[in-house]
Amino acid sequence: MSKTAGPLMIDLLGGAVGLLTPPADEPLAYGRKLLDGGLSAVNLTMALYARDIKPVLVEFFDYQNLFAEAPHMLLHVKTTEDILEARRSGRLGIIQGVQGLHFIEDQTPYIQILATLGLRVAALTYNESTQFGAGCLEPVDDGLTLLGRRAVRELNRCGILIDVSHAGERTSLEIAEMSETPVAATHSNAKALVPSGRNLTDPQIKAFAAGGGVIGISPYSPFCGTEARPTLDDVLKHFRYVADLVGPEHVAIGTDFFPHSKIKWENGTRRMYPEMVGPYVFETLYAEGLAGHADLPHLPQALEKAGFSGPEVEGICGGNAMRVLKAAWGA
Template identity: 30%
Template sequence: MLTIDGLQYSNWSRSIFEQMREGGLDCVHVTIAYHETCQETLRNIGQWNKLFEQHGDLICPVGSASELLKAKQEGKTGVVFGFQNCSPIEDDYSLVEIFHTLGVRFMQLSYNNQSLLATGCYEAKDPGITRFGKQVIREMNRVGMVIDMSHSAELSTLEAIELSERPIAITHANPVFFESALRNKSDTVIKALGESGGMLGFSLYPFHLKNGPDCTLAEFCQMVGDAAEMMGVDHIGIGSDLCQDQANSVVEWMRNGRWSKTTDFGEGSSSNAGWPRQPDWFSNSTHYGNIAKGLTDHGFSDDDVEKVMGKNWLRFFESSFSAS
């Protein structure tokens, strides 16, 4: 079974990489920027280069589907870089190509707030893609960087699907019909994403789940089944949003960056400010087998389980990561 996770952001360590190997994870899209500037992002890539050097027996950088398959053959987990915000390109469209050369394959056009490109899901109003945003979408299409709208607002997302000449992704979110979080996606978005050949990665982050950390595997797999009916079984995958071993200061950074003088609690609250507890059937990267089994138990065919667990992401990577 090929297993690909459409998004993780963990406090990377040898023990986490060992869990990935134990869980049979062949490839993971990792976040390397939330609010970082260009230079700060280069430093984060530098940190990853050190990890590749130190743990080259377990992980390797991956920028194409063929590199991914080579990593699998060598028994390593391939790592794909992505941004959850457009902050690394600052005000400069030409940084899109530079970051692509450095291995970045996904960029969210916004992260919760209004960005220079698009609106985030926590803003009161959403005017859609900006003038700069239209330029950047064209450039991302040209070089082969995937537009990710996981944390973007509805109209911006629909416009990105429309404006982009290549299919886009929502790497880590769930349908609103499953849990009505601001971060989850409406039926309209899910249908438009599927019709345009895009990909939805299902999130295991408790704030995106029905009943939070108490969501059962069966409930999760029921949602996957319902979404497959809505958008097609070829357009869905896993995007766990697993944030393992992170300090609370990290979720504070993700939510507040440098923009908020008062504390913003994001999906949490003042009485529940830290990281939420993971469902016990998916608390680390050894647990991908639980999801595959859950999908089988729900009634998915072996072929479809393979699609959801990795083959759909592989096909999407094949057509998305190189120049148009």
């Protein structure tokens, strides 16, 4: 047991497995800094740029060995009860997710196999279009394809939460309309405040909420700033805006904290998506005051100062995400 049980806090999109790197003096203390940040569970992205299923399967292999090596620190989350158990036992619950299912090609039966291995969150697209529908940065959005509709049905049937963060507006609305369970924009902010191609329009926010879903607010600078590096207050405006529009029960946390290096990020994401990144560089990538998991313990108090009640803060920090995960995953 690494810490005593604290408040329920779930990061609906907290990065990749590199975030779990242990400190040098504790080689098996995987996820220490996330636990110290107060997290009960985190959705980690697997094999982000995989073009076929092989690297995804290798990452499942890596995770299986990680869970076997560090059971005192990490708990593989397959049900919402696992999240509660992680909190009770002072461990970090790991939710396995993917940002795009392009790697399954046209093989929607793979979705059931991936669910059996532990996949619990999946997006149909990244920024670009896939065989399933349009990505949010594509200039043309023709909505869900026939294959995309098949994938939505399979994701619902297999108990995998559908992430609409990176889907184009029409595509995301069609996903939300078709899905039999709530969807989540795990790491997206309000377009009315910051007109990023990655942010959500009011109709999207309303549609996701109408189906019982949640929007995970992110401190990623391109989503909550325009030119200057945003502050925590700028991030709080997005929490407030979405809550005022559809109710605080549809707001959650999705940090998008990734284990970037300056060279990797600036020659990857920044070079590939300049229309999304804007003026930001590695040093200003996240909002000042909420720039990493070490800042998360300050967020509940900041939310209260922004006008949210105690129960509303509890919902935003974890309760709302739990409701949606339970609805998507089933018993």
